[in-house]
Amino acid sequence: MTKLIIFTDLHMVPEGQSIIGLDPFKRLAAGVEHVNRHHADAERVIIMGDLTHRADRPSYERLKTLLDQFIPPLAITVGNHDHRETFTDVFPDVATDEDGFVQRVIDFPDCRAVILDTLFAPPYDYPRSHAGFLCTKRLAWLDRQLETAGDLPVLLFMHHPPHATGFTGIDLMRLINEVDFYDVVKRRGNVLHIFAGHVHRTISGSSRGILFSVFKSPVHQQPMPFDAPDASLSVDEPAAYGIAVMTDTGILVHTEDYEIAVREATVA
Numbered sequence: 001m002t003k004l005i006i007f008t009d010l011h012m013v014p015e016g017q018s019i020i021g022l023d024p025f026k027r028l029a030a031g032v033e034h035v036n037r038h039h040a041d042a043e044r045v046i047i048m049g050d051l052t053h054r055a056d057r058p059s060y061e062r063l064k065t066l067l068d069q070f071i072p073p074l075a076i077t078v079g080n081h082d083h084r085e086t087f088t089d090v091f092p093d094v095a096t097d098e099d100g101f102v103q104r105v106i107d108f109p110d111c112r113a114v115i116l117d118t119l120f121a122p123p124y125d126y127p128r129s130h131a132g133f134l135c136t137k138r139l140a141w142l143d144r145q146l147e148t149a150g151d152l153p154v155l156l157f158m159h160h161p162p163h164a165t166g167f168t169g170i171d172l173m174r175l176i177n178e179v180d181f182y183d184v185v186k187r188r189g190n191v192l193h194i195f196a197g198h199v200h201r202t203i204s205g206s207s208r209g210i211l212f213s214v215f216k217s218p219v220h221q222q223p224m225p226f227d228a229p230d231a232s233l234s235v236d237e238p239a240a241y242g243i244a245v246m247t248d249t250g251i252l253v254h255t256e257d258y259e260i261a262v263r264e265a266t267v268a
């Protein structure tokens with residue numbers, strides 16, 4: 001019954017700055033407090049990239065002061081708004097693979113969590129594109145994690161969705177080699193669920209027969225409608241994180257709009 005808390009798109013900024021009038025520090029601080037109050041028993045908090053808004057050191061340092069407050073242990077990867085070298089400088093304890101990519105595998109009694117680094121840059125250059133990419137090294141690493149999972153169903157965590165999500169602008173910046181990715185995933189046949197961020201919207205469905213969930217940001221969200229071509233437009237909606245719970249028969253995926261949730265239940 002492994003329970004995982006999932007955050008994405010934190011977009012931390014230096015002190016005094018905001019995003020469409022929203023304070024990423026304040027938003028995430030409320031999320032940390034909410035998780036510690038209601039889900040301190042979670043096996044991990046997984047954070048799926050876009051840790052900062054502009055990949056600057058002060059933002060990573062500011063972020064670290066908040067993330068250090070989570071009671072459950074963390075597993076972190078990067079997104080297109082991140083810079084690997086700056087991130088790993090400020091977070092030296094974060095696991096990377098043998099090639100320096102911010103990806104790792106964690107085994108629980110009932111599932112294997114594989115956390116992927118889809119930042120479109122080799123170590124350690126600033127992103128060449130806001131689209132996502134898994135190079136041959138990273139795909140080979142993924143293949144090894146799937147091959148060695150044994151009987152454990154695999155959960156994948158990645159910043160960029162490996163498929164279109166219906167938003168014209170952001171879909172141009174999804175994982176660009178999704179066919180290669182799904183070739184690996186389908187060959188092994190043991191991926192139970194794919195989790196992604198990047199879109200700043202709550203989305204679920206399936207692609208090529210595999211279920212996926214995409215979560216909102218704690219800060220700014222993707223505006224409707226689907227056909228907005230400008231991916232930089234954002235809207236102020238409640239902050240959220242995801243909750244995944246393994247069960248005897250599969251997996252449950254919840255979203256928690258933690259800024260509007262009221263815990264004291266009353267009779268309707």
Ligand SMILES: [Fe+2]
Nearest residue numbers: 009050081198
């Ligand atoms: Fe983002």
